[in-house]
Amino acid sequence: MDVFTQLALGFSVALTPQNLLYCLIGSLLGTLIGVLPGVGPVATIAMLLPITYNLSPAGALIMLSGIYYGAQYGGSTTAILVNLPGETSSVVTCLDGHPMAKDGRAGPALAIAAMGSFFAGCVATIVIAIVSTPLVSVAMAFGPAEYFSLMALGLILTVVLARGSPLKAVGMILAGLLLSLVGTDIHSGAERLTFGLPVLTGGVDFVPLAMGLFGLSEVVSNLEKGTAAGGEPLTKNIRGLFPSAHDLRQSAPAILRGTGIGTVLGVLPGASSMVASFASYALEKKLAKDPSRFGKGAIEGVAGPESANNAGAQTSFIPLLALGIPSNSVMALMIGAMMIQGLQPGPMLMSKQPDLFWGVIASMWIGNAMLLVINLPLIGIWVRLLNIPYWLLFPGILLLCSIGVYSMNNEASEVLLAAVAGVLGYLFIKLKCEPAPLLLGFVLGGMMEENLRRAMLISRGDPRIFVTSPLSAALLAVAAILLVATILPAIRQKREKLVED
Amino acid sequence: MLKHLAALAAAASLSALASLPALAWPDRQITITVVTGAGGSPDTVGRLLAAKLSERLGKPVVVENNTAGAGIAGTLAVARSQPDGHNIVILTGGTPSQQAMRPKQPYDLTKDFALVTTLCAYPMVVAVPPNSPIKDFKDLLAKAKANPGKLSYSMNAIGSLHHLLGEWINIEAGVDMQGIPYRGSSQAFLDVTSGRVDLMVDTGTFAFGQVKQGQLRALAQSAPGRYDLAPDVPAVAETLPGINMMSWLGFAMAKDTPRPVVDRLNKEIREILAMEDVKAKLAEMGNIPMPSTPEEMHQRISSELAQWKKIIAAKGIKAE
Structure with a gap:
């Protein structure tokens, strides 16, 4: 049976009125929770699980996956409008998306994010349909040594990604690495840097940290600038709701590259969609004729990463469908949903229940189209938010943040953590230090350490494991080249400066 | 007077209810x-x-x-x-x-x-990939004995049940298999199926599903005897009496x-x-x-x- 007959079977399942409705409900719900910071797809899907007991297996999975990729769409909205990354992957969207909004270009930013996501979603759906089995071998090829090298490359990319002084970026990465050490070490069971506080036993959570560093500190610094006192909105001159032809020309290649990166990295279990989105950002910045535009509202900086994270979100279904293992906590929930329905996720699913397998895949394409149709008209409404006087807007932002952080674990101490991170973030703005490298160091650091030690345990203490694996060696080599390429110009500039003096 | 009596009776029945907490719960x-x-x-x-x-x-x-x-x-x-x-x-x-x-x-x-x-x-399960040279649980112990410190098993964090079962087997069988900690089963499964780690110690919840799919072969499970949901998988205790978890x-x-x-x-x-x-x-x-x-x-x-x-x-x- 070729792919087309299989896809036709899938569409025949996904296009029944009932399943179309579940798909619509899922995508709508997903968009909504994506927009609300802190309330993520994990909590939502967990709450809806008992409801799905009574649905058909296909209907249940179609709705739940709709929530997941819908949330990826919605997550970019708050990142662009108010600098609030609701999820790991939208941290990168803040970097250029919010400057665009401040410049009155929130409309084009939101539209390009939606279009990029749509394109990436379509491509990734086809990829899942055609090459999910070969892509599984990518996941198999990544052992601890390869993960370590990938993370090392990621950290080097982080320096590239930062604007301003590389030294400050390195400092922020190190601070992030330190933060990632907090909590119980799985290799020794020891508690590190928890200061005896039970809430830190499991480590610092990403959401309060990101919300504090980006969202809360942004609120403080806006208030300081006096925008609130004068009752002024965040931006007065909103220029256009849709991207211009020039914007589209700039974004198209970024969307293509982002989709490619996201599709491949999405298959790896772990923080793949975040790694994908900032790998895409770093690539766009490197390829740009004028890298200095990045961080000040470059549309490619929104288009690339948004496409990458959506492609990654979609292809993270591959390990679930092909191997029956979850690549993130949403996928773990999907496994729970499948087991409740009496389905065993794994390689036999495709041959035993082709209607379900292909139906879910076809629904992803339909869902992405629905999301585009839902989101484009909404842009007009979202952008109006920026017209609200800031003294009315910021209490709402603070409230949403607090509710979001609290509702993750029903833990008041995590709201405090967000507040502390907010103060820290304000300090960083004053010191002109970028918070993004810190967050990336935080996310990558924990995985890097675990995989380093795991690799060393597997090799019985022989560090050659990192270079004897061709994949790991190649990743490390790219990292080294990038490092040299970043440091050399900085040294040369300094020398030139010295000569001039 | 009648009113009084009625009020008294009402109060009495209320206090009778209050003295039965099983009825008041949940409120x-x-x-x-x-x-x-x-x-x-x-x-x-x-x-x-x-x-x-x-x-x-x-x-x-x-x-x-x-x-x-x-x-x-x-x-x-x-x-x-x-x-x-x-x-x-x-x-x-x-x-x-x-x-x-x-x-x-x-x-x-x-x-x-x-x-x-x-x-x-549910019991914990000791499993290998389908193509593993390890034939069964006894064979595993023999190979572990012949190659001290060479075999590795995937587990959760230090002190998890995965780890405790692995070490319990090490103690009772007098072998030395190295536990490799993972966060969750996904990456552990990939490393075991691609041969980087020799065997997997994981929960029945995860392992029995993969065994059904033919992606893992169960060597043993940790219930005191045979486990109802997987009666053909031998208990660890059949080889190493005393171990059950x-x-x-x-x-x-x-x-x-x-x-x-x-x-x-x-x-x-x-x-x-x-x-x-x-x-x-x-x-x-x-x-x-x-x-x-x-x-x-x-x-x-x-x-x-x-x-x-x-x-x-x-x-x-x-x-x-």
């Missing part, structure tokens, strides 16, 4: 705290029971996930909650091992809770919760666990129902604590 929403993430088996089972309980008790029963502080924060919150039976925490087979590893943690499972009942249980889930409430409330909840759970649809859903997840009395649950936790402390001391496992 509002019941919260079940799950200290592991959404989607794990405690969460899925918790939500299944919550739906059934709220049907039977006529009050909403909700599940809240609190993963803060490796689960310690949420467990502690229930231990310190009002002892009125409206806050339940789901303990797991991993909770006693956590306490054995952390003598300084802020609560003691045997003293600070009103234990209600265990809910369900079940991971379980159980309900606990704050310490001074009135005994009638505990008994009522125990009875409801017992009846729910006997329902065919509940049994079927648990079986899908590799679980069998395991209701108990509060005393049996206390006994289980105490003996596990003692056993884990013994293994931890023998292997010098320390959280340092």
Whole structure:
């Protein structure tokens, strides 16, 4: 049976009125929770699980996956409008998306994010349909040594990604690495840097940290600038709701590259969609004729990463469908949903229940189209938010943040953590230090350490494991080249400066 | 005068009601705290029971996930909650091992809770990829003996049930297999199936599913005898008598919760666990129902604590 007959079977399942409705409900719900910071797809899907007991297996999975990729769409909205990354992957969207909004270009930013996501979603759906089995071998090829090298490359990319002084970026990465050490070490069971506080036993959570560093500190610094006192909105001159032809020309290649990166990295279990989105950002910045535009509202900086994270979100279904293992906590929930329905996720699913397998895949394409149709008209409404006087807007932002952080674990101490991170973030703005490298160091650091030690345990203490694996060696080599390429110009500039003096 | 009498009678009947706490419970929403993430088996089972309980008790029963502080924060919150039976925490087979590893943690499972009942249980599984040269459990021990320190097994964090089973086997068989810690089963599974790690020690929930799909071959499971849901997998105890370990889930409430409330909840759970649809859903997840009395649950936790402390001391496992 070729792919087309299989896809036709899938569409025949996904296009029944009932399943179309579940798909619509899922995508709508997903968009909504994506927009609300802190309330993520994990909590939502967990709450809806008992409801799905009574649905058909296909209907249940179609709705739940709709929530997941819908949330990826919605997550970019708050990142662009108010600098609030609701999820790991939208941290990168803040970097250029919010400057665009401040410049009155929130409309084009939101539209390009939606279009990029749509394109990436379509491509990734086809990829899942055609090459999910070969892509599984990518996941198999990544052992601890390869993960370590990938993370090392990621950290080097982080320096590239930062604007301003590389030294400050390195400092922020190190601070992030330190933060990632907090909590119980799985290799020794020891508690590190928890200061005896039970809430830190499991480590610092990403959401309060990101919300504090980006969202809360942004609120403080806006208030300081006096925008609130004068009752002024965040931006007065909103220029256009849709991207211009020039914007589209700039974004198209970024969307293509982002989709490619996201599709491949999405298959790896772990923080793949975040790694994908900032790998895409770093690539766009490197390829740009004028890298200095990045961080000040470059549309490619929104288009690339948004496409990458959506492609990654979609292809993270591959390990679930092909191997029956979850690549993130949403996928773990999907496994729970499948087991409740009496389905065993794994390689036999495709041959035993082709209607379900292909139906879910076809629904992803339909869902992405629905999301585009839902989101484009909404842009007009979202952008109006920026017209609200800031003294009315910021209490709402603070409230949403607090509710979001609290509702993750029903833990008041995590709201405090967000507040502390907010103060820290304000300090960083004053010191002109970028918070993004810190967050990336935080996310990558924990995985890097675990995989380093795991690799060393597997090799019985022989560090050659990192270079004897061709994949790991190649990743490390790219990292080294990038490092040299970043440091050399900085040294040369300094020398030139010295000569001039 | 008549009015007076009526008022007196009303007051008397009210006080009679108040003296029967089993009837007054529950008077509002019941919260079940799950200290592991959404989607794990405690969460899925918790939500299944919550739906059934709220049907039977006529009050909403909700599940809240609190993963803060490796689960310690949420467990502690229930231990310190009002002892009125409206806050339940789901303990797991991993909770006693956590306490054995952390003598300084802020609560003691045997003293600070009103234990209600265990809910369900599953064994741990020792498994290899289908093409592994290791033929069966005896062969594994022989190969481990011939190559001391060479074989590796995937597990969860230090002090997890995965780790304790691996080390228990090491002790009883006199072998030295190296545990490699992973966060969750996914990456462990990929490393085992691609041959980087020799075998997998994982939960029945995960492993039996993969065995059914032909992606893993089970060498042994840790139930005291053959396990109902996988009768063809030999027990570890058949080769190494004395080793048995079940991971379980159980309900606990704050310490001074009135005994009638505990008994009522125990009875409801017992009846729910006997329902065919509940049994079927648990079986899908590799679980069998395991209701108990509060005393049996206390006994289980105490003996596990003692056993884990013994293994931890023998292997010098320390959280340092």
